[in-house]
Amino acid sequence: MSIQSNFPNTKPSLLLDFANTKQLDNRVTFTRSTPAVYYDGKTTAMAEQNLILQSQTFDNASWTKGNVTVTADSATTAPDGSTTADLFYPSSTGTWRIIYQARPKANIQYTITVYAKASGFSNFFVGFDNQTTTVAWFNLSTGVKGTKGSSITSSDMTSVGNGWYRCQVVFTHTADSFALFGVSDADNSSTATASGTNGALIWGAQLEQRSTATAYTATTTQPITNYIPVLLTAGGNQARFDCNPTTGESLGLLIEEQRTNVALYSAAISNWTQNNTTVTSDTVIAPDGTLTGDCLIASATNSTHYIVPTGSSTTIGTIYTYSVYAKANGLNYIYLQGNDGGGAYPKTSFNLSNGTIASAGTGYTNTITSVGNGWYRCSISFTASSTYFSLLAMGVADSTNQVFIGNGFSGVFIWGAQLEVGAFATSYIATTSASATRTADAASMTGANFSSWYNQAQGTMYGELSSSATTGFRLFTFSDGTSNNQNWISENSAAIYRNADYQYYASGFNLGNTGKIAMTYAPNDAQNAVNGTYGSVDTTVNLANNLTTAFIGANASSDIGTLTIKKLAFYPQRLSQTNLQALTS
Numbered sequence: 316m317s318i319q320s321n322f323p324n325t326k327p328s329l330l331l332d333f334a335n336t337k338q339l340d341n342r343v344t345f346t347r348s349t350p351a352v353y354y355d356g357k358t359t360a361m362a363e364q365n366l367i368l369q370s371q372t373f374d375n376a377s378w379t380k381g382n383v384t385v386t387a388d389s390a391t392t393a394p395d396g397s398t399t400a401d402l403f404y405p406s407s408t409g410t411w412r413i414i415y416q417a418r419p420k421a422n423i424q425y426t427i428t429v430y431a432k433a434s435g436f437s438n439f440f441v442g443f444d445n446q447t448t449t450v451a452w453f454n455l456s457t458g459v460k461g462t463k464g465s466s467i468t469s470s471d472m473t474s475v476g477n478g479w480y481r482c483q484v485v486f487t488h489t490a491d492s493f494a495l496f497g498v499s500d501a502d503n504s505s506t507a508t509a510s511g512t513n514g515a516l517i518w519g520a521q522l523e524q525r526s527t528a529t530a531y532t533a534t535t536t537q538p539i540t541n542y543i544p545v546l547l548t549a550g551g552n553q554a555r556f557d558c559n560p561t562t563g564e565s566l567g568l569l570i571e572e573q574r575t576n577v578a579l580y581s582a583a584i585s586n587w588t589q590n591n592t593t594v595t596s597d598t599v600i601a602p603d604g605t606l607t608g609d610c611l612i613a614s615a616t617n618s619t620h621y622i623v624p625t626g627s628s629t630t631i632g633t634i635y636t637y638s639v640y641a642k643a644n645g646l647n648y649i650y651l652q653g654n655d656g657g658g659a660y661p662k663t664s665f666n667l668s669n670g671t672i673a674s675a676g677t678g679y680t681n682t683i684t685s686v687g688n689g690w691y692r693c694s695i696s697f698t699a700s701s702t703y704f705s706l707l708a709m710g711v712a713d714s715t716n717q718v719f720i721g722n723g724f725s726g727v728f729i730w731g732a733q734l735e736v737g738a739f740a741t742s743y744i745a746t747t748s749a750s751a752t753r754t755a756d757a758a759s760m761t762g763a764n765f766s767s768w769y770n771q772a773q774g775t776m777y778g779e780l781s782s783s784a785t786t787g788f789r790l791f792t793f794s795d796g797t798s799n800n801q802n803w804i805s806e807n808s809a810a811i812y813r814n815a816d817y818q819y820y821a822s823g824f825n826l827g828n829t830g831k832i833a834m835t836y837a838p839n840d841a842q843n844a845v846n847g848t849y850g851s852v853d854t855t856v857n858l859a860n861n862l863t864t865a866f867i868g869a870n871a872s873s874d875i876g877t878l879t880i881k882k883l884a885f886y887p888q889r890l891s892q893t894n895l896q897a898l899t900s
Contacts, residue, residue: 321897327777327884328768331867333567334781334881337556342764343867345554348754352546352603352742353569354686356558360604362543362688363532366418366522367494370534373401373414373517381413381445382406383497383514393518394430394475395645396722402434404514405498405507411445412507413497418522419443424468424487427494428528429520431455432479435513436498441484442467443492445505450495452502453482455515462503468526476723479518483528494522529606530599530644530728543688545604546743554758557879560686566781567881569742570868573755576744578624578637578707578734583747584609587622588705591721594622601730602640602686608730610644613711613721620721621652621710624732626750629699629707637707638694638740639732640686643667645725650717652708653679653697662708664715665693667727674715682740692731694740707734739784741877755875758867765865769793770887771858773837777898778804779882782828788876790832791883792866793859800859802836803870806878809834809843813859821850831899837889844895852892 331340339345369375374387386402393400405412419425431439433455442450442464451470452461458480463470468485475481498515499507519531532539544560557569580586582601585594591614599608613620629635641649647668652660653676661676665683670691672681680696711727713719731743744753778790783806792803801812806826811819811834819834819841826832826845834843841856842849867883869875890898 321893323886323890323894323898325886325888328770328887329883329885331883333556334565337565339554339758342760342767343758344760345756345758346552347756348551349752350548350550351555351571351753352548353555353557354544354560355547355556356563356565358545358547359542360545360600361525361540362600363529363539363541364523365532365534366524366538367416367520368534368536368538370520371399371518373403378414378416381411381415382409383412383414385414386512389516391432391516392477394479395724400432400516400518402512402514402516404435404512405509408507408509410505411497413445413495415493415495417493419488419492419494421488421490423524424485424526426483426485426523426525426528427521428481428483428531429496430475430479430481430518431496432516434516435510436507436515438499438502438504439482439515440497440499441482441495443486443488443494445495447503447505449486449488451484452499453480454502455480481528485526496520527606530610541688543600543602543604543690544686546602546686554756566879568758568867569879570756570758570875571741571753571877572785572875573752574735574737574741574744575750575752576733576735576746577626577750578732579626579746579748579750581732581746582607582730584611584622584729584732587624589622591616591618591620592622592711599642599728602690608728610726611711611729612723612726613646613719615721615723617718617720619710619717621708623705623708624734626704626734628702628704631699631702633699633736634696634738635699635734636694636696636737636740637734638692639709640690640692640730641665641667642690642728644728646711646713646727648673648712648714649693649727649729650710650712651693651695652676652706652710653695654700654706662717663695664712664717665691667691680738692740696738739877741784757869757872757875759864759872761864765863768885768887769862771862773887773889775833775835775886775888775890776802776804777833777884777886778880779831780806780826780829781879781881783826783876783878785876785878788868788878789866789870790868790878790880792870793862794864794866794871795859795861796864798871800862802834802859802862804832804834811836811841811856811859813857818856818858819853833895833898835890835895840889842892842895844899847896847900849892849895
């Protein structure tokens with residue numbers, strides 16, 4: 316880093332410090348007619364939670380047994396395919412033959428769930444405290460809900476196959492209480508008659524501080540509460556100051572070109588065509604903080620397991636990007652396929668356990684980006700060789716080999732699928748039954764909002780990039796309103812353009828995803844610097860005429876890139892070579 320004395324003594328007449336201020340200067344005119352998403356680096360939502368201890372080991376001392384016996388790891392297959400289900404049965408005849416754990420606190424809404432299967436007793440109850448008003452009954456033989464106690468908010472049961480049901484109760488108590496499960500002789504009864512080992516099979520208990528259940532998360536000696544960074548939505552004409560979702564680093568002003576998501580039902584994957592898979596809807600907290608994440612589960616078939624989106628056909632020869640947010644749920648791999656590849660069906664496989672590309676499909680450009688709490692955004696970019704939309708597969712795998720036998724339980728969480736024309740993924744655009752468009756971001760300064768800080772005779776432009784998806788696009792452009800007279804600094808060039816003719820042009824560099832660039836000029840005197848390295852001086856420069864407008868992240872309002880700009884500045888004088896080096900180091 317250059318020493319402090321090498322920085323310019325002159326203060327910039329314009330300083331747009333987007334990353335630090337997270338706001339627009341009031342001289343900037345900003346438009347985007349549609350909502351758009353971003354991360355603010357601080358907003359989170361509760362994702363997985365399970366306040367129950369030893370959620371699969373009911374013989375553990377964390378669970379109190381009220382006149383019941385627990386047999387651990389029965390031979391019966393649990394919902395996850397293991398033999399970790401426990402059998403519990405009354406050890407004597409009487410009321411409230413239960414297994415319980417003291418966890419819930421007063422005046423908080425809870426949802427308690429457990430997987431249960433009949434094993435001699437059909438009537439099974441779930442709830443809080445040993446009162447008929449605070450529990451709900453379930454018939455494990457018929458799969459029909461029974462009586463709900465008067466203090467219970469709601470109850471529900473869902474078949475998960477092989478005689479297993481996930482039983483759910485929502486409740487708000489006025490005092491500290493305990494969570495319980497039990498069996499009884501009849502609906503709305505607390506009495507159980509002991510008869511050997513007749514009882515119920517249980518597995519996977521969960522207690523959450525919310526109004527509905529999410530996907531099961533196992534615990535041992537500690538409760539679990541995870542949080543996820545929330546993908547927020549900015550309204551129309553509201554600028555987005557984006558942040559890294561996993562580190563919280565402020566990246567600056569997000570400028571994006573217009574894009575359209577043509578994959579329908581982007582967060583309702585059950586509407587897609589399914590092949591050797593099942594989709595469980597709304598089972599996990601998605602990256603936007605809502606319970607809209609789906610689970611793609613591989614069936615017990617020795618085959619590939621995939622889905623294809625609903626939407627229109629692709630156009631041969633057009634570059635597309637296909638993306639989805641994904642998280643491991645028993646299976647660690649997801650793959651995306653964009654073309655028939657002349658019959659070869661190339662696929663890119665993504666490893667969701669470590670955030671890497673496991674195998675790359677031929678002809679694809681691939682990315683995987685962490686967005687927090689085990690979620691990744693995976694994408695492939697490709698040139699369409701077919702008009703068949705059904706060739707856009709999204710599948711699960713137990714390794715880089717996509718052919719395997721699933722267990723009907725394990726899979727991958729998915730949300731936010733997107734298919735867009737372009738060589739890279741842009742921010743997520745939600746769809747339902749029709750495609751949706753996010754219009755372009757446009758930011759500019761004109762009139763007195765430009766002339767108040769601009770010096771026609773000499774000056775220095777400075778830009779700092781946080782990230783860029785568009786190679787070579789402009790950070791900062793000064794224009795007369797046409798393309799004939801411009802000054803600009805971009806991701807890979809700096810230029811002065813007068814009367815449709817280059818007066819100064821510097822290139823041969825690439826800021827990539829991060830970097831600093833400056834260009835200084837006066838009559839017959841121009842120079843640039845990039846990341847601490849300055850270029851040679853050009854002494855034959857005629858300056859551009861009558862510049863009236865500054866465009867941010869664009870050539871002009873109609874020619875917009877996709878990049879995140881950390882900082883822009885203008886110094887109303889020609890800075891020295893050492894100043895340029897210090898600024899850009």
